[in-house]
Amino acid sequence: MTVAPHAVEAAGLRRRYGTTAADSFEAVRGLDLTVQRGELFALLGTNGAGKTSTMELIEGLARPTGGTVRVLGHDPFRERAAVRPRIGIMLQDAGFPGDLTVAETLRGWAGTSSTPRPVAEAMDLVGLADRAAVRVKQLSGGEKRRLDLAVALIGRPEVLFLDEPTTGLDPQARAAVRQLVRELREGGTTVLLTTHYLEEAEELADRLAILHRGRVVARGTVAEVIADRPARIGFELPEQPCEPLLPLPGAEVGFDGRRVTIRTRQLQRTLTELLLWADRQGVALIGLDARSATLEEAFLAIAAEDPQDRTEEAPALTGARR
Missing domain, CATH: 3.40.50.300 (P-loop containing nucleotide triphosphate hydrolases)
Structure with a gap:
């Protein structure tokens, strides 16, 4: 059979x-x-x-x-x-x-x-x-x-x-x-x-x-x-002055007051560049949250x-x- x-x-x-x-x-x-x-x-x-x-x-x-x-x-x-x-x-x-x-x-x-x-x-x-x-x-x-x-x-x-x-x-x-x-x-x-x-x-x-x-x-x-849905990174900028956030290739950055939302299809690369920028500035990214896209x-x-x-x-x- x-x-x-x-x-x-x-x-x-x-x-x-x-x-x-x-x-x-x-x-x-x-x-x-x-x-x-x-x-x-x-x-x-x-x-x-x-x-x-x-x-x-x-x-x-x-x-x-x-x-x-x-x-x-x-x-x-x-x-x-x-x-x-x-x-x-x-x-x-x-x-x-x-x-x-x-x-x-x-x-x-x-x-x-x-x-x-x-x-x-x-x-x-x-x-x-x-x-x-x-x-x-x-x-x-x-x-x-x-x-x-x-x-x-x-x-x-x-x-x-x-x-x-x-x-x-x-x-x-x-x-x-x-x-x-x-x-x-x-x-x-x-x-x-x-x-x-x-x-x-x-x-x-x-x-x-x-x-x-x-x-x-x-x-x-x-x-x-x-896979083709962007990941999200969110955080709040500190109150102390710092240099503007550098352009992040392939990412879209949105601001709502001090709250920053980043959408990216290269989560690891974008997050790495963001953390290096924060380290150079000597600032803490308040409420940092990074996550891949969800099925929902x-x-x-x-x-x-x-x-x-x-x-x-x-x-x-x-x-x-x-």
């Missing part, structure tokens, strides 16, 4: 809603995407960027308007019988029957898998062991999200799709879910997730893509995505840009996993 080189492959993927020109809307607009086997890939984007629409196409829950998608070498919509037993899906709202208990819900889903986890193991993985006899309608919002995750894991999936997996969880539960996802990836499970928590993507993802208005506008490792800054900058100025697809970046 030939093994597909990637867990997920999408080429020219499109999804249009509506049937007439008046009500037609294209949510996914020519998307190319590959997810390697065993990696954790994060799909990010603003509200309405097309994340959930893209996930539904890859999961086989909807037919693409155009383009192709393959999961483990199969069309997830046309060859659903070949794909479904090998994947796990955590939707934003699974809508389980409220009168069933947690254990009954999981036993029902276990019956659809040929090699399910024991129900007790699935509950323990997501911290619901003590809620086995509680009806779904009596669970808190966070507990329902953990039940959604348990159902996605019950069939020991090769590829796990997680749509906003930690939304509604308290910080402790969120940290536990992140650790579980990390362990699943380390055990060989391929994970494709969407999240609004940028620190979650920064912490977990081997690679990521940022969607904006149905297009991929940036992708790669976190380091690659933020890159995300916000992308969200603010006009996508009409971009090409249909951003070129893929290359590089080792971080």
Whole structure:
């Protein structure tokens, strides 16, 4: 049997809603995407960027308007019988029957898998062991999200799709879910997730893509995505007189009274020249702070840009996993 080189492959993927020109809307607009086997890939984007629409196409829950998608070498919509037993899906709202208990819900889903986890193991993985006899309608919002995750894991999936997996969880539960996802990836499970928590993507993802208005506008490792965003240096000038700050090649310097903000794409060089200048002046730079660009800054900058100025697809970046 030939093994597909990637867990997920999408080429020219499109999804249009509506049937007439008046009500037609294209949510996914020519998307190319590959997810390697065993990696954790994060799909990010603003509200309405097309994340959930893209996930539904890859999961086989909807037919693409155009383009192709393959999961483990199969069309997830046309060859659903070949794909479904090998994947796990955590939707934003699974809508389980409220009168069933947690254990009954999981036993029902276990019956659809040929090699399910024991129900007790699935509950323990997501911290619901003590809620086995509680009806779904009596669970808190966070507990329902953990039940959604348990159902996605019950069939020991090769590829796990997680749509906003930690939304509604308290910080402790969120940290536990992140650790579980990390362990699943380390055990060989391929994970494709969407999240609004940028620190979650920064912490977990081997690679990521940022969607904006149905297009991929940036992708790669976190380091690659933020590489073209300037680092920042901030400090306050001392009150004592000193020589003017020398020009710093490749840097933009802004002043707000005595407060100085420097933006630079050569953080080490700029910081070195700044510290040498301060040493020559014999002054202390009050509140000195230097930091690289963050994923949040890159995300916000992308969200603010006009996508009409971009090409249909951003070129893929290359590089080792971080």
